[in-house]
Amino acid sequence: MLLEREAYGTGYVFVLSTVAEARGEGIGSSLLTFAERCRGTRGMSLIVADNNTGARKLYERHGYKVSARRPIVKNGWESDGENWLLMIKAP
Template sequence: MNIRDATKAHARDLAYLINLAGEGLPEYLWGQMATGSETPMDVGEQRAAREEGGFSYRHAKVCFQKKKLLGMILDYRLPDPYDLDDLEDCPRVVQPLLRLEAQAPGSWYINAIATYKAARRRGVASLLMAQAEASAIAAGCTEMSLIVASENSVARTFYEHQGFREVAALPVEPYPGGKHGGDWLLMTKRIDAA
């Protein structure tokens, strides 16, 4: 297996995988943006192909084995300070996520990590997380952060094994297609910067 920078050619895979990692919330939001005959995944693909923004292929790494894409990670440094001035302009369902992100300013943020079902339990996610930690250290970060649904016990256990600990929680705002209720959990991990 090897990890490489994502390209625009990976945009459709990135959209599918970020929706998987995002508990269906991305597809719900993309559905609100779709026009005409566009599907939510069409919108997601367009957003992944952008040059800028948090959800851009430029922030993603993909894991391949031979020519088969197994999974991806979308990660980057959060702003410091983290500005919440325009929070009320954001969809209500994402406001808790933004409030939690703001509690980890300047950290290396794992926006999404996901693997295709056939690639699970093969070490792909661990390999991607190791790459994220190396990127965080190279960027001079001393902390990594991520957000996960409290009811997603499989993901929570994986993150705990990676050294992440819960530091804050806010209730999930229900949305159509949402797989989990409960809370969004902010988890962080201290790292040694180079």
């Protein structure tokens, strides 16, 4: 993905997911904090769909800011999202 190239020098969170029954209990937050052990010289990064407002709120609370965006190529895939957002947390 083109956006990943813009994440050079960061620790990149490839996937973050918790089981539905255990959401809202702080596990996602703990995992994000744990991942920071792998932060790079430019900090941390991840990619999220613009319509994933819950996850975005969590990332913003952890200091991640939108740094670039690219249109979601759907190819028949159903999604209400319009753009992938690269979010970076500076060191």
